[in-house]
Amino acid sequence: MRRVQVSRNSETGISRGCGHVTMSSVDEAKTAISALDASDVGGREMRVTFAADMNKAPEAFGSVPKKNLIFESPHKIYVGNLAHSVKPSDLRNLFSLFGTVVSSRVLHDSKSGKNRVYGFISFSSSVELENAISLDGTDFCGRKLLVREVLNNNKP
Template sequence: MSIYVGNLSYSVTQEDLRNVFAEYGTVKRVHLPVERETDRPRGFGFVEMSTDAEEDAAIESLDGAEWMGRELKVNKAKPREDRKASAGGGWGGNNRQQRRY
């Protein structure tokens, strides 16, 4: 399981996040997603720690804490949902309604 960390400053690095969570135990992995087109941070990340007890301690201490001028949102990450493609529902799809005059 991993921890979701939201409302991050866009200047946060993986090392910054690792250092904050290291106070609560061993950090196994840090991931900061970026926008595909711009390669800019998306303002949230994921942290994986060695034990559930370490994760729980970090969540309890850091959820709602102010860090780098922002109030953090920290909780257990939810499993990623499968995204199914829908016909014509995205950009470029022909889902216009016919108008009758």
Template sequence: MAFAANTALISSPTLFTPSKISCSRLYLSVPYKTTKFQLNCKPLSSLPLTPSFCLRRKEKSVLSALGEDFPAVLDEIEGNSSWDVAVEGEEGEGGFVVQPPEEAKVYVGNLPFDVDNDRLGQLFGQAGVVENAEVIYDRITGRSRGFGFVTMSTVEEAEKAVELFSRYDMDGRFLTVNIAAPRGSRPERAPREPGHRIYVGNLPWSVDSGRLEELFSEHGAIVSVRVVSDRETGRSRGFGFVEMSTESEMNDAISSLDGEVLDGRPIKVNAALERQTRGRF
């Protein structure tokens, strides 16, 4: 029985170690991902075996180390056994599970607050195979934070999703869609186009983005809305931003709502000042 450098001799618990042979170890390499091995073996005619098995994660091939009488084992086994190793897994090279690349993950912003994971996944399914769709929720209130992530199966499908759904009108809100930045990196931000953004200050602590949207929607179509929260506690910081679709709607909202009493507090409403360097609002 001829052995190639990457051929494995694997024993079964029902088989045995010959008394006249010193059988030390078999080293079997295993990929980093979860793999199932199915062993189909026929018992040998005269050698009662007890398996000795070690797993090495970083080897590229299977190494066998049997004692000095290794040729005798080959002589006894040859022609009398049938060894099959079947590897089960998802589709992919070598039968192993293949994870989508990081570049296939898409950020989706300005989501309607009633959109859940299923609906987000159904929408992006128009661009290809959706591996995962997740809307991000506030840990305290349990309400959607108005953004999420979608992982497509390939980079090409992710790029197609960006092309299809950037500025897509979903229930009256225009989605912000771009390739999500890989972990540990900060992408360069494109200069923000002049918009019709409104600063809203002195907000009651109980007002969230949904409530603010309801208030301003009476004055026109809303492009985006956000109440700014503390990163550590998740509590409102008492101010937020609203972007209207046109300048006339922005001016109408400012003139109508500046000084409006909301839950006992007069809110401050004025045009937001654009700055060249700042984080995402």
């Protein structure tokens, strides 16, 4: 392992629940993925995958993408505390009230076959994103939404 970076809220310093680890080799990374992916950490399933540079062929990492890539704009929000029944189209319909939804996705757990309780929405502008955050705490499908901006550390 060469480097570990935990993603944290810049205001509170609290972990966002994800991070990046740079390994010394592809084989070392494959071993870590095999050992840790889908393991339980504090009651939550940990996802461990390659963060591949999309300019490189995925075959270099020993796998080919199984899904179509989804374009996500830099104007992205996290939507948490979703009901398991919520579909990407449900989120798109709800958040399109604030402007152009570039993409909407709800993460899916391949092991359980259920949707996870969070997703992501990308907008075409920062104004739309800021307006959409107003839905934080709103009841949707019997649950109070948690809506947060996804901070992109690569922004200028």
